[in-house]
Amino acid sequence: xxxxxxxxxxxxxxxxxxxxxxxxxxxxxxxxxxxxxxxxxxxxxxxxxxxxxxxxxxxxxxxxxxxxxxxxxxxxxxxxxxxxxxxxxxxxxxxxxxxxxxxxxxxxxxxxxxxxxxxxxxxxxxxxxxxxxxxxxxxxxxxxxxxxxxxxxxxxxxxxxxxxxxxxxxxxxxxxxxxxxxxxxxxxxxxxxxxxxxxxxxxxxxxxxxxxxxxxxxxxxxxxxxxxxxxxxxxxxxxxxxxxxxxxxxxxxxxxxxxxxxxxxxxxxxxxxxxxxxxxxxxxxxxxxxxxxxxxxxxxxxxxxxxxxxxxxxxxxxxxxxxxxxxxxxxxxxxxxxxxxxxxxxxxxxxxxxxxxxxxxxxxxxxxxxxxxxxxxxxxxxxxxxxxxxxxxxxxxxxxxxxxxxxxxxxxxxxxxxxxxxxxxxxxxxxxxxxxxxxxxxxxxxxxxxxxxxxxxxxxxxxxxxxxxxxxxxxxxxxxxxxxxxxxxxxxxxxxxxxxx
Ligand code: SIN
Numbered sequence: 001x002x003x004x005x006x007x008x009x010x011x012x013x014x015x016x017x018x019x020x021x022x023x024x025x026x027x028x029x030x031x032x033x034x035x036x037x038x039x040x041x042x043x044x045x046x047x048x049x050x051x052x053x054x055x056x057x058x059x060x061x062x063x064x065x066x067x068x069x070x071x072x073x074x075x076x077x078x079x080x081x082x083x084x085x086x087x088x089x090x091x092x093x094x095x096x097x098x099x100x101x102x103x104x105x106x107x108x109x110x111x112x113x114x115x116x117x118x119x120x121x122x123x124x125x126x127x128x129x130x131x132x133x134x135x136x137x138x139x140x141x142x143x144x145x146x147x148x149x150x151x152x153x154x155x156x157x158x159x160x161x162x163x164x165x166x167x168x169x170x171x172x173x174x175x176x177x178x179x180x181x182x183x184x185x186x187x188x189x190x191x192x193x194x195x196x197x198x199x200x201x202x203x204x205x206x207x208x209x210x211x212x213x214x215x216x217x218x219x220x221x222x223x224x225x226x227x228x229x230x231x232x233x234x235x236x237x238x239x240x241x242x243x244x245x246x247x248x249x250x251x252x253x254x255x256x257x258x259x260x261x262x263x264x265x266x267x268x269x270x271x272x273x274x275x276x277x278x279x280x281x282x283x284x285x286x287x288x289x290x291x292x293x294x295x296x297x298x299x300x301x302x303x304x305x306x307x308x309x310x311x312x313x314x315x316x317x318x319x320x321x322x323x324x325x326x327x328x329x330x331x332x333x334x335x336x337x338x339x340x341x342x343x344x345x346x347x348x349x350x351x352x353x354x355x356x357x358x359x360x361x362x363x364x365x366x367x368x369x370x371x372x373x374x375x376x377x378x379x380x381x382x383x384x385x386x387x388x389x390x391x392x393x394x395x396x397x398x399x400x401x402x403x404x405x406x407x408x409x410x411x412x413x414x415x416x417x418x419x420x421x422x423x424x425x426x427x428x429x430x431x432x433x434x435x436x437x438x439x440x441x442x443x444x445x446x447x448x449x450x451x452x453x454x455x456x457x458x459x460x461x462x463x464x465x466x467x468x469x470x471x472x473x474x475x476x477x478x479x480x481x482x483x484x485x486x487x488x489x490x491x492x493x494x495x496x497x498x499x500x501x
Contacts, residue, residue: 003031003148003392004400006183008155008170008210010034012043012130013361013382014189015137017350019097020390021146028397030147033170035154036205043379045202046130047246047314048245049122050094050103052087054109056121060085066376070116070276071168071341071370074223079348079367083377083384090383091123099136103126109376112377113251116276120251122376127246127312133379153179154470155209156460158217158357165217165357172411173467180408184231184400185356185393188214189386190344192362193227196478197337197435198428201230205471210363212474214344215481222365223342223480226249227435228373230338231280232298233258234331237413238321245298245331248272250431252311255299256333264296279374288334297330302455336496337435339378341369350389357391360385377392423473426478449480 005021005028018030053063063084068075094409095101101123102110104434109173112122125132125449141147152174193202214221224458232250234243250273256265265283269275275283284296298435300308306328308316319326344352344359346366352359361382368381457474461464 003167003183004029004179004397006033006181007187007189008033008168009189009191009361009363010037010138010149010151011189011191011361011362011382011385012133012137012379013191014187015134016383017187017189017360017389018147019137019140019144019387020387021393022146024390024394024399026144026146026470027399028146028393031181032141032147033150033153033155033168033181034465035152035209037151038086042163043130043382044134044220045244046133046301047244047381048114048248048376049112049124049129050087050379051084051114051117051121051124051374052090052091052380053084053121054123055119055121055169056112056120062118063087063121065372066117067368068370070278070372070374071368072372073318074370076367083368086384086387087380090380093383094133094136094388096139097136099125099133112248113274114247115271115274115280116374117274117376118262121249122248123173124248124329124376127248127314130379143358148246153215154467155190156470158213158354159244159367160217160354163281164355165378171465171470173468176412176414178412178463182407184397184475185358187350187360187389188352188363189359189361189382192340192343192373193478194337194340196428196475196482197227197432198425199233199334199432200334201233201336201338207471207474207480208340209474210359211340211343214354214359214363215477217357220345221343221420221481222345223371224478226341226369226371227337228277228339228341228369229281229335229435231277231284231335232333233336234318234322234324235295235334236332240400243318243336244287245318247277249298249300249312249315252303252307254303256284257297257299259291259294276372277338277375284333284335293364295332296334298333299330300326300372301328301330304328306411307455336385337432339373341365341371341373346385348385348388349392351392358389359375359390369387401488410463413464415464424475427475431482433480446480446483449476452476453480 010452067080073145111120112118112124154171156169156171158165165186170179192206193204194206230246255263255275264287265272343363343365346359346364350360352356453476
C-alpha cells in the first residue's frame with residue numbers, strides 16, 4: 001500500500017480535498033480514511049445549504065458584514081473576504097459535479113433566507129442539502145483510481161518524528177490491529193466535537209477526534225471554547241442528531257413563541273427569529289429559565305397548506321415520527337450543540353503549526369467564524385479551504401521513493417475491563433450547564449481528568465484498548481483543554497461574548 005497524501009475524514013472537507021487535489025495532480029496517491037463510512041458526517045445531516053451572493057441586489061460587502069456581525073467581529077476579516085467572494089465559485093464546482101439546487105421554473109436559483117443574513121442567499125436542495133451534496137461528491141470520488149478508501153478505521157494518533165508529521169496510527173477494530181501508515185502529508189478533516197455535550201445536532205460519533213489528536217501532538221489550536229448551539233432542535237426527549245428543525249424554517253417565516261403564544265424574541269432582539277443563533281439561543285434559554293416547566297416552540301401553523309411537505313420534507317417526516325403535525329401542532333424546541341467555531345489553527349491553505357499536517361473543515365480554526373458562525377457558512381468554508389489546500393499541495397508535493405511508505409502493524413488486545421466511562425456523562429452535563437445556563441458548573445478537577453487520561457494512555461501504549469477507550473480518551477483530551485481555558489479565566493462569558501465587540 002502506498003500513500004503520499006493521507007486524508008482523515010470522509011465528510012465534505014475530506015472528500016473535496018481529495019477531488020480538488022487529484023484534479024490538479026492525478027499522479028499523487030491519496031488515501032482517505034474514515035472511522036465509519038462517512039455517512040454520519042455533519043455534512044450528511046446539514047439541512048440548510050450554502051451561503052453565497054447570487055443576485056444583483058445582494059453584494060459581497062453585505063455577506064462580509066453579516067459574517068463579521070454574527071461572529072461579534074472576532075473573525076479574521078481577510079479570511080471572511082476571501083471565503084464570501086469565492087463562495088459562488090465553489091458552489092459552481094459542486095454544480096459541475098452534478099449537485100442540483102432548488103430552482104424556480106425559469107431556472108433561477110430559489111434562494112433561502114436564514115438568521116443573520118441581510119439577503120436571501122442560501123443555495124439549497126430542499127431541506128436535505130447536505131445529504132445530496134454528500135452522495136454526489138462520494139460518487140464522484142469513486143471515479144479516481146489514485147484515491148484509496150479505508151473505512152471503519154479510526155485514526156488513533158499522528159505519527160510525529162523529528163518535529164514533522166510522518167503519518168498516522170490507525171486502529172481497525174474488526175481486525176484487532178493497529179497500523180502505522182506513513183504519508184508525506186496528512187490532512188485532518190474529522191469534523192466537530194458536538195458529542196462533548198449531551199444534546200447535539202450531529203451524529204454521536206462527533207467526538208472531536210482530529211482536535212484531540214492534534215492537541216496530543218502539540219499542534220496550535222485556537223478559539224476552543226467557541227461552540228455554536230442551534231436554537232431550534234425538536235425537544236422530544238431523545239438526543240438524536242436528526243431532530244434539527246432547520247433555520248430555513250424561520251427564514252420562511254416560522255415563529256418562536258412561549259407558552260403564552262408571544263413572540264418573546266422581539267422583547268430583546270429587533271430582528272426576532274432572524275437574529276443570529278447565539279442571540280436566539282440565549283433568549284430561549286432566558287425565557288424557559290423563568291419557569292422550568294415551560295417550553296419554547298417553533299410555530300409553523302400559519303404556513304400555506306402543503307409548504308412543509310413540499311419544501312421541508314425531512315423536517316416533516318421527523319415531526320411525523322414524533323407524532324406532531326407541523327401544520328397543526330406547536331413544535332417544542334431546545335438548543336443543542338451544533339458547530340465548533342474554534343479548532344486547529346490554520347493559515348488560508350489549511351497549513352497547521354506542525355510541518356506536513358493540514359486541517360480543513362470544522363476541525364480547523366480558520367478565522368472565518370469569530371465566536372459564532374453565520375448560518376450556512378460552513379460548507380463554503382470547507383470547500384474554499386479544501387481547494388486552497390489542494391492548490392498548495394499540488395505545487396509543493398514532491399515524489400519520494402516508494403519504500404518510504406512501508407506499513408507497520410501490531411495486534412491490539414481489547415478486553416472488556418474498562419467499564420462504562422461514567423466520567424464522560426458527568427462532564428457532558430457540566431459543560432452543557434456551563435454553555436447554556438452560564439452558571440458556574442460543578443466541574444471535576446483537572447487532576448481527575450489527567451489521572452484518567454494517564455491510565456488510558458498507558459493502556460493505549462501497551463496495545464490494550466478498544467473503540468470505546470479511544471473515544472473516551474479523545475473526549476477527555478478536549479475536556480482537559482477546555483478546563484485549562486477555564487482555569488486561565490479565558491472563557492468567562494462564552495459563548496456569547498458580546499462585550500468583546
Ligand atoms: C440549519 O439548517 O439550520 C443548519 C445549517 C447550518 O448550520 O448552517
